[in-house]
Amino acid sequence: DVKVTQSSRYLVKRTGEKVFLECVQDMDHENMFWYRQDPGLGLRLIYFSYDVKMKEKGDIPEGYSVSREKKERFSLILESASTNQTSMYLCASSPPSQFTGFATNEKLFFGSGTQLSVL
Amino acid sequence: QKEVEQDPGPLSVPEGAIVSLNCTYSNSAFQYFMWYRQYSRKGPELLMYTYSSGNKEDGRFTAQVDKSSKYISLFIRDSQPSDSATYLCATLRGSEKLVFGKGTKLTVNP
Numbered sequence: 335d336v337k338v339t340q341s342s343r344y345l346v347k348r349t350g351e352k353v354f355l356e357c358v359q360d361m362d363h364e365n366m367f368w369y370r371q372d373p374g375l376g377l378r379l380i381y382f383s384y385d386v387k388m389k390e391k392g393d394i395p396e397g398y399s400v401s402r403e404k405k406e407r408f409s410l411i412l413e414s415a416s417t418n419q420t421s422m423y424l425c426a427s428s429p430p431s432q433f434t435g436f437a438t439n440e441k442l443f444f445g446s447g448t449q450l451s452v453l
Numbered sequence: 454q455k456e457v458e459q460d461p462g463p464l465s466v467p468e469g470a471i472v473s474l475n476c477t478y479s480n481s482a483f484q485y486f487m488w489y490r491q492y493s494r495k496g497p498e499l500l501m502y503t504y505s506s507g508n509k510e511d512g513r514f515t516a517q518v519d520k521s522s523k524y525i526s527l528f529i530r531d532s533q534p535s536d537s538a539t540y541l542c543a544t545l546r547g548s549e550k551l552v553f554g555k556g557t558k559l560t561v562n563p
Contacts, residue, residue, distance in 0.1 A: 338496070374461075376555035377497070377541065392550070424496050442489075442551065444496025 337361070338445040340425050346451045353412040355448050357425030365428045366408035367442065368392075368400060370421040377424070383408055415452045423448045456480060459542055459554030468563050472529040476542035476554045479523065485545040486518050488527045491556065492538045500540075501527070532561045 341356035359366065367382040369392075379392030381400040389400050397419060401409040408427075412419055426442040459476045466472055474488075484505050489497035501516040503509045503525075509516045515528040525542055542554040 374555065376459075377553040379550055382550075426496070441487075441499050441502070442497070444498065446494070446496050 338425055338427055338443050340423075340445040340448050342448050343446065344449050344451075346453065347412075347415050348453055349416060351412075351415050351452075353415045353450065353452075355410040355412075355423055355425075355450070357408045357410070357445060358406050359408075359425075359427040359443070360406065361427060361429070361443065362405065363427040363429050363443070364405070365430070366402065367426040367428075368398075368408065368410045369424045369426065370394070371424055371447070372421050380410065415450075417452050419450065420452045421450060423450055456546065456552045457542060457544055457554040459557055461555050461557060463558040463560060465560045465562060466532055468532060468534060468561055470532050470561070472527075472532050472536070472559060472561075474527040474529075474540050474542075474557050474559070476525045477523055478525065478544055480546075481520070481523065483544040483546070486516070486525050487543040487545075487551070488514075488516055489541040489543060489553075490538045491541060497541055534561050534563050537561050 338359045347353050368380040369377045371377050378394050380398050381392050383389045383402045386405050399411045424447045425445045428442045457478050487502040488500045490500045491497040503516050503518050506518050506520045513530045517526040537560045539556040539558045541556045543551045546552045
């Protein structure tokens with residue numbers, strides 16, 4: 335069965351802390367993504383990666399960075415956590431698109447999410 | 454204008470009802486459309502996807518795209534309590550990024 339695993343289900347951090355959210359997929363997918371999900375705002379793309387050591391900014395990259403040293407692992411880093419980063423964080427992976435042949439993401443496989451609270 | 458607009462509901466229906474979930478989108482260049490289902494405390498999972506206009510059916514689910522009005526719909530026939538979830542519409546922006554609606558929370562009552 336396809337699996338995207340996020341290291342923590344719940345996380346509580348203090349303002350100013352450096353926070354690492356880890357994500358591992360076992361499907362050998364090239365593409366990996368980090369989203370945050372907030373009530374009333376929906377899912378918003380933070381960063382994505384098409385390959386090892388490659389990263390692209392999504393719609394809301396400010397305050398975040400990412401690392402992809404291995405194909406199966408994609409980490410989201412909050413350099414200095416702030417209260418407005420309290421959110422549900424969802425990692426996803428996908429194979430290349432069957433529509434376009436390009437690396438894209440109409441079929442995303444999501445992890446169960448990490449609920450991060452920054453106090 | 455938001456790229457994808459979706460009524461957040463919530464929507465509550467009796468078991469066996471036909472459910473209609475809807476989204477509108479702003480960019481006529483969008484061609485690929487998806488519906489994701491998200492159960493409570495889980496990540497979204499892809500339910501259906503369609504290309505351009507027309508209908509696509511999968512069991513009790515039908516996805517419909519009307520490009521002339523920039524309207525996408527998901528119909529659920531004979532709805533079941535297990536269909537209770539949040540349904541997210543999405544479209545592909547360019548060749549890279551999925552843009553999601555905010556989701557509609559559906560409850561099917563036994």
